[in-house]
Amino acid sequence: MSFNFKEIFTAFMVLFAVIDIVGNIPIVIDLRKKAGHIQSEKAAVIAGVILVVFLFLGKSILNLIGIDVNSFAVAGAFILFFIALEMILGITLYKQEDHDAMTTAVFPLAFPLIAGPGSLTTLLSLRAEFSTENIVVAVIMNVVIIYMVLKTSARIERLIGQNGINIIRKVFGVVLLAIAVKLFAHNIKALFDIA
Template structure:
């Protein structure tokens, strides 16, 4: 149970729904209000399918390319560290690319904003380390539901918290992810030292 809760929290932090709110609002700004909910559900469903696929194919992926679990842990930690540093030192005045005229499809909402490199790396690490895939699957589903609930309320939450409130949450998330990324790298190094090449 402790591992399940830890996995859910980790995935929720890496998915960073509050940090993605401004990006989702930007991407959906020119989508008709009555279509936004449909587009969001579609994109979040695609992201979930990709995440579940990585969960079950993660071990095969590692074996097929001869990647050891400690290499994945170190690489995932580095990716997570880069993302977390960007969250901590993000510029409030930073402007993201303007949304396209047409509805966003898969890119950028499903990939890489929800099912990005860090999320997929974490899922593959959990898949490689957790023998019971059902526990990890449940963690992915719960984290996805929480992430989806926040993003479905993007516009109301943005209005409630304001720009500074969202920035504060984003920086706090970044600080937590920095610690998690360092821990992942250290665990990978520790595993390498124990097992060697």
């Protein structure tokens, strides 16, 4: 095991930007109003388990259907690019709203809000570039922050306000855009080297 602080920090920042738990505070507050109570611990733990399991089994699933990690990482870079555009421009390219049929706050929170298509794709994209143990540490760090944000979402919204949330979304959008470009360039190069 070789822990690398730079890899852990980069993976943490990428996942934090993609999951965008701070930007999702308004959705969390809306869910809290509809459900009456959010099981923060359960939501954070289930999301963490989904992310870690996909990190380890995602590559096997891809091999089973005949896709290499570099190709998946390039596809992931495109998804990150579009998520970043949503965050920076304040537009909605894809939105899944199914809160009415909700039976428990854990389902829409753990999946697909936290461990959704963006974060799962990101994990495999990161795995193409970083050590698995560093990504696991980054996932755990994100799960801890997700838990803290879920637990204190109402207080955070009062503290930073809607404008603060919008500014945070845009800053992380720019970071995510730069990471998407880097991920794309690195994996396209790897694909052409193989070819």
